[in-house]
């Protein structure tokens with residue numbers, strides 16, 4: 001859905017006295033892991049006009065101008081009484097300042113941590129702010145007697161939901177969103193958004209599933225007809241299913257028996273972005289993350305998380321040649337709590353000298369900890385390739401923990417059922433994919449034709465494969481079918497362990513297909529494919545793709561087939 005359409009603002013009434021203004025960005029947008037599906041996004045703002053007028057969540061500065069124009073066309077900005085912020089993002093400061101210039105009487109409404117951030121972002125210690133702790137109401141008149149529910153989590157400690165009993169709309173900011181841009185304001189045919197909503201949850205919510213569960217409980221008493229989300233389509237039709245799914249996905253995380261404590265601080269968001277990518281890599285390998293923002297966590301919380309975890313990862317920016325004090329305090333707690341048999345990892349963003357990562361790594365090394373990945377040092381803001389590397393480092397970390405557990409459990413011989421399943425054969429293939437600066441590959445034999453018209457096939461991709469992140473709907477890839485007798489070299493190459501972010505193609509002869517993915521010169525045939533959908537099937541994603549193009553490279557060869565002893569292995 002990537003497009004060159006210009007940014008715009010879509011305006012639609014959604015309830016009594018209530019209108020949404022969706023600032024739309026159609027371009028692919030990938031500067032944080034949750035945008036990896038590259039379908040653009042919308043920044044949703046709402047206006048409620050009771051006797052008093054409230055604006056909820058004005059967009060960031062890339063929209064300031066067109067947003068104000070759209071607002072001015074339909075509403076009297078001078079008449080705005082309140083601006084409610086479900087989350088204070090510093091990039092909204094420009095829009096807020098512009099609003100204040102036109103309407104200096106505006107009172108801001110946010111949570112207590114939000115108020116601290118807002119005073120900083122607007123560089124005004126005397127800003128009029130109504131702080132909502134959960135007990136207070138804000139009566140706009142005409143029945144819009146707003147209630148507020150703080151739903152903090154480590155990544156967004158200031159998150160605040162707003163409920164309007166008049167319209168039964170719950171303004172959820174980060175909760176229940178999706179990064180997708182389109183003309184559809186609501187989620188009619190809601191299943192079409194399932195993959196996007198799941199991915200959004202996996203990236204943004206899974207690392208603090210415990211706090212999501214608490215938020216769901218707090219919100220469960222409200223009679224809600226619609227979730228007015230901060231991003232993507234508003235949730236009306238799939239409301240019950242999405243709520244249930246949030247419960248279920250969170251429960252899947254909180255009931256995992258292996259967890260990693262992900263402890264970090266981030267002054268400007270860069271280290272937090274790295275933390276997000278590492279968390280995604282860990283959770284996709286079936287290990288839970290307990291994410292901890294040292295700036296808001298109390299020592300007991302850090303201690304409990306580290307004690308329970310099989311491993312820990314610490315992230316820190318370098319500020320003034322040091323790790324910030326909350327990170328140093330957390331490090332002290334880790335060193336005094338965690339047995340040195342626990343696996344460790346270190347990462348951080350820096351500007352020029354980057355002492356923080358060295359300091360943390362040094363102290364952990366001195367204490368005898370083993371590392372699940374080489375320490376990650378990223379200059380300022382990470383790019384796509386860095387995020388991929390972080391995700392893969394997270395997966396390696398989780399796999400090392402799982403392997404350590406397996407070693408302790410004795411190996412069982414294959415059961416007769418497993419042996420029988422093993423008699424299902426598949427062709428040996430290599431799936432290759434390249435999107436901009438990111439590429440990946442995977443040996444695959446669970447491949448099968450699935451449709452004649454259109455020509456389509458399915459591929460089972462293990463959830464913890466690096467390639468998995470390039471196998472979402474509308475992604476392109478090449479299926480390289482290997483030739484019997486000429487397959488061992490390629491098989492060996494693609495089965496070997498690669499370092500996080502390592503290029504899989506430097507030592508193999510390949511050309512580029514029309515869809516941008518590599519074609520292996522030694523393949524018997526190749527198919528250029530587009531992912532249409534994916535189905536969750538246990539520990540794999542079953543990817544259905546249609547074939548756009550293809551060619552046999554050697555008419556005399558036959559397909560290499562993979563014979564197995566057990567259905568428990570590839």
Ligand SMILES: Cc1cc2nc3c(=O)[nH]c(=O)nc-3n(C[C@H](O)[C@H](O)[C@H](O)COP(=O)(O)O)c2cc1C
Nearest residue numbers: 266267268269270271317320321350351352353354
């Ligand atoms: C006040 C200040 C001091 C900084 N000091 C250092 C430093 O001593 N060494 C360094 O490598 N980078 C330094 N930086 C750069 C930050 O480490 C860099 O911006 C990093 O991306 C911040 O990560 P964060 O977004 O997670 O807070 C400094 C930045 C600021 C604003």
